[in-house]
Amino acid sequence: MKAMRDAWGEKLVELGSSNPRTVVLDGDLANSTKADMFARAHPDRFFQMGIAEQNLIGAAAGLASLGYVPWTSSFTVFFTHRAIDPIRMLVAQSHANVKIVGSYSGLLIGAVGKTHLDIQDLAIMRAMPDMTVLAPADNTELLAMMDWANEVEGPVYLRIVRDPVPDVVKPGYTFVPGAVxxxxxxxxxxxxxxxxxxxxxxxxxxxxxxxxxxxxxxxxxxxxxxxxxxxxxxxxxxxxxxxxxxxxxxxxxxxxxxxxxxxxxxxxxxxxxxxxxxxxxxxxxxxxxxxxxxxxxxxxxxxxxxxxxxxxxxxxx
Incomplete structure (x- = not known):
């Protein structure tokens, strides 16, 4: 099985090839989140922002205002805790077309360290007005969500995990927001x-x-x-x-x-x-x-x- 982070990185490359307005901003974790795949394929549209997630979100909002489709990449905890104020003020309140991807989410990153665990993110982002909140079950659903998010106008929070996951949805799955x-x-x-x-x-x-x-x-x-x-x-x-x-x-x-x-x-x-x-x-x-x-x-x-x-x-x- 392919790790979800690998599926996400490969899909980013594809989105960048099909849409020249797609850009990626990373918080110094590209080799972990696999955003480095996009950096190699589209170096002119990859921005390494360092360990400065608040600034990363601000830059993404600015790029969105110029018509780009920014995908932001970091560990979940750094977005939903460290960068929550700019997400609230610059992305959600302004309906900025920013895609916030929380990698290494959930409980199963204990090897990375207790401080990096985020088990509150869904509650935080659900409470954020104007924010779509997505949690794919498998790679097929993840790719369908990314296709949808790259085309829809507005903020999206996408929660992904580090490791491989078993198939759940059927091939040919089409993501419909809100559907159960x-x-x-x-x-x-x-x-x-x-x-x-x-x-x-x-x-x-x-x-x-x-x-x-x-x-x-x-x-x-x-x-x-x-x-x-x-x-x-x-x-x-x-x-x-x-x-x-x-x-x-x-x-x-x-x-x-x-x-x-x-x-x-x-x-x-x-x-x-x-x-x-x-x-x-x-x-x-x-x-x-x-x-x-x-x-x-x-x-x-x-x-x-x-x-x-x-x-x-x-x-x-």
């Missing part, structure tokens, strides 16, 4: 995911099926805007809704689902799986997923417990 997708049907519980966590929920679906539990799986790739009626329709008729995300349980996917369901009337039981008001840590990926309850095995066990099913699910190899 039912990947599996089921009657006992509905599992709701975003980003690469959705791929783990497909494994959960199979584990639960081996124990006689029928689980639906719903994928939410666009956290803002979202088709609220479509989401309510896919979750309707289920007594138990379980959300799972590499993010704090506050303000991200779980918050979105709870807001959507409770706004529409009486809501089913909602369980939010994520990081429970704590910081991450420096540790291997499998350890992090298990500790924070996001591995397929931990989610399966929690769903079985919530449903009162005593049998252990069959764990896949």
């Amino acid at each position: 997708h039912e990947l599996r049907q089921g009657t006992d519980v509905v599992l709701v995911g975003t980003g690469p966590q959705t791929g783990r929920l497909l494994v959960v679906h199979d584990q639960l099926a081996s124990a006689g539990v029928s689980a639906a799986v719903v994928h939410v790739p666009c956290l803002k805007p979202v088709d609220a009626d479509g989401l309510r329709s896919l979750l309707a008729g289920h007594d138990l809704v379980v959300t799972a995300e590499e993010h704090t349980v506050y303000g991200g996917l779980g918050g979105l689902v709870a807001e959507t369901l409770t706004t529409g009337g009486p809501a089913p039981r909602i369980e939010r799986i994520g990081i429970n008001d704590t910081w991450g840590e420096s540790a291997p990926n499998d350890f992090m997923l298990d500790k924070y309850g996001l591995s397929a095995e931990r989610i399966s066990a929690r769903v079985m417990s919530s449903l009162g099913v005593s049998e252990e699910p069959c764990v896949s190899a």
Whole structure:
């Protein structure tokens, strides 16, 4: 499987070849984010801004005002924490045509260091007026989102991860902002995911099926805007809704689902799986997923417990 950061870098090169107004601004991390692919292919439209993310965003807004399509590249935490004021003032409030790409997002960069973990970004960017918020499940969805974002006018926040991820959506997928997708049907519980966590929920679906539990799986790739009626329709008729995300349980996917369901009337039981008001840590990926309850095995066990099913699910190899 190809790492998502490699897929993103290759697609940037393609966008730069098809649109001469596409430019990239990087925060001294191009060899990590793979924006260096664009630098080699289109050196005259690549700007190395150094470790100065606030200035990077300001320059991107300026380039957008001249008709360019700036893609900004850095680790997620440096955009959503260090550069949040210029994002708010110069990009969102002015509806600048800037594409903010938060790489190394979520929980699984423990090897990089605890300080680089960002598990609040979706909540921060969801609360930002005039900001589209995207979290692709796999590389196919990522590429479709990038095609869409390069053509649409306005701010876009795209959350991507470092490592390879399994295929989730079908070839030929077309991204539609706000759309939600039912990947599996089921009657006992509905599992709701975003980003690469959705791929783990497909494994959960199979584990639960081996124990006689029928689980639906719903994928939410666009956290803002979202088709609220479509989401309510896919979750309707289920007594138990379980959300799972590499993010704090506050303000991200779980918050979105709870807001959507409770706004529409009486809501089913909602369980939010994520990081429970704590910081991450420096540790291997499998350890992090298990500790924070996001591995397929931990989610399966929690769903079985919530449903009162005593049998252990069959764990896949």
